[in-house]
Every structure is written in C-alpha cells, then in structure tokens.
Amino acid sequence: MNRTYPYAETYGVVRGMPSQGRSRQSIVDELTEIAATEDTRWESGRCSGTMYCGDHDHYAFMAQVYERFAHVNILQRDMCPSATRFEGEIIAMTLDMLHADTDADLDSEAVGMITTGGSGSILHAVLAYREQARTESDITRPNFVKPETAHVAFDKACHLLGVEIRQVGVDPVTTKVDPAEMDAAIDDDTIAMVGSACNYGYGTIDPIEQLGQIALDRGIGLHVDGCLGGFILPWGEQLGYDIPPFDFRVPGVTTVSADTHKYGYGFKGTSVLTFRDKSLRNGQYFYMTDWTGGKYASPGIEGSRSGGLLAATWAAMVSLGRDGYMGYARKIFETAFVMQDAVKSHPELRIIGDPTFCFSFTSDEFNIYHVNDSLSTNGWRLNGQQYPDAIHMAVTRPQIRPGLVEQWADDLGEAVAYAHRHAGEKPLSGAIYGGVEGGPTVESDEFIRVVMADMMDRQQALPPL
C-alpha cells in the first residue's frame, strides 16, 4: 500500500464534490473492506494501547446504541432529554468509581463534565483553574506546574489558554516527581498543578498524597490526570496491586480526568472531567446573553455535540458494571506483569520505574530502537519515547488472549539478539508519539518540526494528478 496516498490505487481519489452520488451499498462494501484490513493489525494483539477494548461484539452493541442517537444534537435538550440522563449517569458512575462525595451540600457537591477525550478534559481543567484565578484572585500571569512526565496535553492546553507551563524534572530511576521540587516551582501566580495516575510514558503514579498536601498548604488546585489510568487503576487497587489512593479520597485533589474512550471501553470521543467542587466547573461555563442569535450558554468549548457518543458510552458502562471492569482489569494486570517478567529475563533490558499495566523499558547496553525494529518486523507496535530512549507497552484487552504472552517472550528474545547484532548501526524506528515510525530523533528540534509539519500536511493531502 502507498502510505502517502492510502487506497488511491485500489479505490481511486475523490478530488472534489462528486456530481452524482454513489450507491450506499458500494460505499458500505468499500469501507467494510478497508476496516477489515485495518483491524487485522491490532487484532493480532500486538499493538500497545489504542484499542483498549478490541471486542467486536462490544463495538457492535455500542454501534447499535450509537445509531439511535448519532443524529441528535445534545445542545438542544428539549428534543433529547435522554442526553441529560446519559450525561448525568456517566458522570455519576465515574464520580462513584473515583470516591467523590456527591452527598455534600449543593455548592460543594462533586460534579463532572463530559469532554471529547483526554486532551479535552485537560484543556477544560486548565480553563477552569484559569477562570477561577481570574475571578477569585488578582493573578494576571497565571502559571501551571507539571512534572515533566505529565502528558503533553497540559503544555498544549496552557499554550492555547495563555497560561505559563512550568515543568519539574523527575527522578530518572523512579520517574516520580519530588514533591519538594513541585513546591519550589509554585509561586503566587500558580493556579494549579498536576500529578499523573498514571503517566503516559512510564505508567508510574506521582506521589498524589504529598502533592495534595502541598496544594492545600499553597492554596492551589491539584488535577490528577487519570486519562490513562482512571478507568483501570481503581480496579487494580481493589485487586490488591500496589496502587496508592489517587482520587477524591486524597485531600487536596480538586479535579480528576478519566477517559471513557480508553479503559472505559467506550467509542473514541469521550472522557470525563470530574470536580470536587461544583463552583470550579461552573466557573468555566460560557455565556453570552446579548447576542442577536439569542441568549447563549454552553458547558464547554464545543457547541453542537452528537447524542450517539453519550449513549454508547453510557451503554458501555452499564453493560460492564464493576464486575465487568474488574474482570478485564484482573486479566490485563496479570498479562502486564507476565510481559514485564519477560523483559526482566534479559539483563540487557531495564524496566523504568515501578509500573503496573503500562510499562516502559530501555537498555543501557544498546539502542532500544533496535529491539523495537525487530519487534516491528514481527508485527508488534510499541510506543517510542525519548530522554532516555525507551519503548512502552500499555497492555489492553487484545493482549489478554491465550498464547500472546508466550509470543511476546519469543519475539522479545529474538529482538534482543537482533539488537546485539546491529549495535552501532542506526535503527529504523524512533520516538514519535503514539507510534515509533519516523526514524530516530537525533536531528535538531527545528528540523524535526519541519519533518512533523510535513507529516501532518501529508496526512491531509491528495495524490498529485
């Protein structure tokens, strides 16, 4: 397949609005073929993260529900009161899982909002803290403090919202941030900080309890990024794994994000941002009461939204319940530790920090991207990282099938041998977020930006005539 212009050779290219429509059946047939081809990649069970559920029956069930509400615009609640039920109950289930106090008096009641994904929840959290600072303090140049391992979405949110981001280095061995260093980065203009449970890169959990104490002492907010871990760590804790409390049980935690579209097993496009206090959420509502188009209010950045995703997410959650989530979590944790044992069996490889379901490893003896190159040849798709170069595996349901961990151990052994043989050569893969294609990142930052801009342009381009 031509990766620059995918499917152009097989199905042609639509260069402008077709003068006549096509038959629905031919469209469905074509897309069924494409989807089936693309699904085979992750159905092998060899892809890190991304396909958290991977169960076609569950997808078909959610699609059935989605279909009934996809056309509904939930901005117009008089026409779809069901959206209020879905939204309210998704938030309630998430708050319950995160041990929020929903029985408090109305002003300090824990609440939530549904966003379009992890980055959306992070963006709205930063927005809420910025608006709170605007109305309740005289901060004019707000800053937000993050351990460098916290997701890049915080940097993006701060960039978009005009908030300074302050990064604090982490311990290279544990990958955890030192609370005293976070404290030192806070000043009178700090609106909030973040701790991850867990972070994307290493799957490790920041010292949330200590950060919560600092947040209380310094009078700032503490967001816990549970985008990745929010829907799996709670079950891991109940299963007895070493997972410290990271949610609303911890004093000082003011917001938590948890992605329904990751380990919540919903369709892509939803996440829940939860707030200890209603006033923090409500402070970022947008109102314009004197617009010619009518008095306007919206709870978040989006205007119109589809009811389909809400309905499908709700259906996913109530169809699984605690039992369902716990059952899958048990298998995911078990699989992740067996996969980690395979890594530990090679003295040349080193697991970074003390992870659980998502783990990262490097090598002090050879370039880890050689290991990745060999794993890729065997169909594996891990995620690349840098500083240090490392590759990570977020274990998901496609990996829990029988036989997969044995294949992992075999292919990893082959990959280590390959890395020894190719030591000193330039590997083919490198640290590109969400994957490892794209070559090693030894070039200058400016050069990488040009290459990445070109990559994004090409993702939206047509083949030349």
Ligand SMILES: Cc1ncc(COP(=O)(O)O)c(C=O)c1O
């Ligand atoms: C810890 C963490 N936070 C935030 C995000 C961003 O989530 P999204 O890609 O849904 O915007 C991710 C994505 O993997 C993540 O792992």
